[in-house]
Amino acid sequence: MLDLSDVQGLVVRGYTMPTARHLLLRVDSAPAARALLGSLVDGTPGRPQVTTATPWTEKPEACLNVAVTATGLQALGVPSAGFPAEFTAGAVARAALVGDTGPSDPVHWRPAFTDPGFHLLLSLAAVSPAARDRATEAVLAGTAPGLTELDRLDGDLLPGRVDHFGYVDGISQPTVDPAPPPGPPDRLPVQPTGAFLLGHPSQFTGHSYPVPDPPALGRNGSFAAFRVMAQDVAAFCALLAEQAQRTGTSEELVAARLCGRWRSGTPLVLSPDTDARLPPEALNDFDYAGDQRGERCPIGAHVRRMHPRDSPVAGGGGAKHRVVRRGLTYGPPYDPARPDDGPERGVVGLFIGASLRDQFEFLMAEWALDGLFAPGLGRTQDPFLGTGDGTGAGRAFRFRTAAGRAELTDLPRLVTTRGGAYVFLPSVTGIRHLAGT
Amino acid sequence: MTGVTTDATSGTGTGSGTGTGTTVQSPLTLVMPVRPEARAALRAEVEQLQALPRDQNPVTTALDAIGTVHFARFVFIDDERLAVITTYDGDFERYIMDFVDHIGPVFDLLLKHMADPPPLPVQQHPEEFLAYVRRHDLGCVGPFYSAYPTRPVIDIRADDAG
Numbered sequence: 001m002l003d004l005s006d007v008q009g010l011v012v013r014g015y016t017m018p019t020a021r022h023l024l025l026r027v028d029s030a031p032a033a034r035a036l037l038g039s040l041v042d043g044t045p046g047r048p049q050v051t052t053a054t055p056w057t058e059k060p061e062a063c064l065n066v067a068v069t070a071t072g073l074q075a076l077g078v079p080s081a082g083f084p085a086e087f088t089a090g091a092v093a094r095a096a097l098v099g100d101t102g103p104s105d106p107v108h109w110r111p112a113f114t115d116p117g118f119h120l121l122l123s124l125a126a127v128s129p130a131a132r133d134r135a136t137e138a139v140l141a142g143t144a145p146g147l148t149e150l151d152r153l154d155g156d157l158l159p160g161r162v163d164h165f166g167y168v169d170g171i172s173q174p175t176v177d178p179a180p181p182p183g184p185p186d187r188l189p190v191q192p193t194g195a196f197l198l199g200h201p202s203q204f205t206g207h208s209y210p211v212p213d214p215p216a217l218g219r220n221g222s223f224a225a226f227r228v229m230a231q232d233v234a235a236f237c238a239l240l241a242e243q244a245q246r247t248g249t250s251e252e253l254v255a256a257r258l259c260g261r262w263r264s265g266t267p268l269v270l271s272p273d274t275d276a277r278l279p280p281e282a283l284n285d286f287d288y289a290g291d292q293r294g295e296r297c298p299i300g301a302h303v304r305r306m307h308p309r310d311s312p313v314a315g316g317g318g319a320k321h322r323v324v325r326r327g328l329t330y331g332p333p334y335d336p337a338r339p340d341d342g343p344e345r346g347v348v349g350l351f352i353g354a355s356l357r358d359q360f361e362f363l364m365a366e367w368a369l370d371g372l373f374a375p376g377l378g379r380t381q382d383p384f385l386g387t388g389d390g391t392g393a394g395r396a397f398r399f400r401t402a403a404g405r406a407e408l409t410d411l412p413r414l415v416t417t418r419g420g421a422y423v424f425l426p427s428v429t430g431i432r433h434l435a436g437t
Numbered sequence: 438m439t440g441v442t443t444d445a446t447s448g449t450g451t452g453s454g455t456g457t458g459t460t461v462q463s464p465l466t467l468v469m470p471v472r473p474e475a476r477a478a479l480r481a482e483v484e485q486l487q488a489l490p491r492d493q494n495p496v497t498t499a500l501d502a503i504g505t506v507h508f509a510r511f512v513f514i515d516d517e518r519l520a521v522i523t524t525y526d527g528d529f530e531r532y533i534m535d536f537v538d539h540i541g542p543v544f545d546l547l548l549k550h551m552a553d554p555p556p557l558p559v560q561q562h563p564e565e566f567l568a569y570v571r572r573h574d575l576g577c578v579g580p581f582y583s584a585y586p587t588r589p590v591i592d593i594r595a596d597d598a599g
Contacts, residue, residue, distance in 0.1 A: 315535030
């Protein structure tokens with residue numbers, strides 16, 4: 001049985017806090033860094049403590065989680081072995097595989113992400129910006145010298161819980177056994193513990209992901225892709241306007257087809273013609289059994305690509321490559337009256353799983369950047385995550401209507417990666433091991 | 438610039454093929470040496486398996502579920518080796534977990550008779566199974582021919598279903 005108090009909270013539960021801050025740190029002195037890590041899990045008075053998956057009796061004003069990169073493990077000077085090759089190689093080396101090419105190429109990333117000194121990631125969630133500042137101050141107090149802050153990234157919930165493209169976000173999250181459902185109960189299969197935490201039976205029959213050595217470090221840990229993704233809202237608005245005009249439909253229907261949900265969150269498969277405004281408990285309680293041809297929800301729509309549920313897919317694993325998403329928007333709300341106002345907008349957060357290769361990378365390489373996995377998509381890409389490279393299929397969006405097959409062509413790149421890192425989220429025991437306590 | 442075309446008749450799968458070739462399909466020619474004393478038992482088991490009705494044959498039901506294999510057959514070579522010859526879609530390594538998830542038990546059955554099996558069960562040891570397949574895959578003398586180089590199983594089935 002999983003000990004929830006040994007697991008970092010963000011893996012299996014959402015904090016539903018409106019602000020976040022990610023601190024990217026370099027270890028200059030291993031003893032100082034280990035002391036810092038130890039103080040976050042040993043109950044030192046005045047020190048923020050790592051938030052675990054233990055249910056709250058009282059909601060705190062801030063939460064803290066700790067992740068370490070492959071170079072960070074080395075910098076801490078703690079011997080380890082058996083970490084998966086993709087984690088050890090890191091996000092820069094794996095960039096091309098997940099579409100981080102062209103404008104998303106690591107050479108254009110925020111410098112901290114390509115700095116070999118990016119060792120530790122401290123992620124804070126907080127109930128308010130003031131609480132976030134207090135938590136930041138508390139966690140960084142007394143850490144110098146020994147640790148250097150390379151970068152910090154803030155996320156803030158937009159009004160209406162929408163992303164910058166206007167879609168209500170964060171609706172679908174896996175329920176991870178034995179944690180309670182993160183939202184209203186739904187019909188989706190509960191994910192086995194080992195799909196998100198090392199050392200337990202995984203989502204694949206008869207299989208558990210190997211636990212890196214030593215087990216005190218590896219067991220109950222998870223991996224995550226930490227991502228900063230800029231959204232081109234002006235390009236998205238122009239796309240909706242132009243497609244609405246060309247197809248004689250509303251911008252809202254174009255937006256719904258691209259996403260697979262109306263911007264309110266209503267799944268297109270449940271409400272294909274108009275936005276029925278379903279109650280919250282209905283928003284994730286669906287499958288695609290009655291829509292194998294994609295006449296209600298396009299098979300290439302973003303949410304159906306990223307989680308095909310029971311749809312027929314190559315490999316037959318439509319529900320076996322899920323990720324836990326912990327992200328928030330950054331940048332000010334978009335004002336259509338000032339399309340080129342300057343500030344960058346996007347999403348920053350973590351995509352978590354027991355395997356970067358079989359979850360985050362699989363999603364990107366097989367389901368976002370190619371279409372051969374599902375019927376009728378050809379070599380098309382995800383409308384939001386596609387690279388927009390080249391011409392032809394890579395920039396097309398296919399769907400079906402009552403009139404037959406249809407295609408939007410020459411889709412622009414809408415999302416550009418601004419930073420990526422592969423990190424390990426150790427258990428509380430694992431953090432203690434790193435601290436040497 | 439964006440545009441739209443509507444076409445009620447055209448097929449699917451335009452494109453230039455995978456990184457490994459010009460077809461979305463790839464050949465697998467897995468030739469496995471059998472332990473001398475296990476030859477009779479293996480042949481009996483394979484024949485028994487293949488004599489099962491379609492819906493009870495675990496090879497067939499697994500391949501149906503995987504949805505990336507176009508053709509598959511067992512061939513005994515000189516009584517000393519068993520060949521599994523298939524044509525499949527996509528990147529074998531990328532789909533290894535889904536593949537083993539469905540068909541692992543079939544390979545357990547076969548591999549226990551082989552001269553140099555990977556650790557079993559394969560579902561517990563997918564990486565070692567992948568390495569074994571790599572070692573014993575004879576591939577083909579290129580180019581690999583396909584009559585429909587852009588068509589994965591998942592498309593063909595959907596079109597057949599109408």
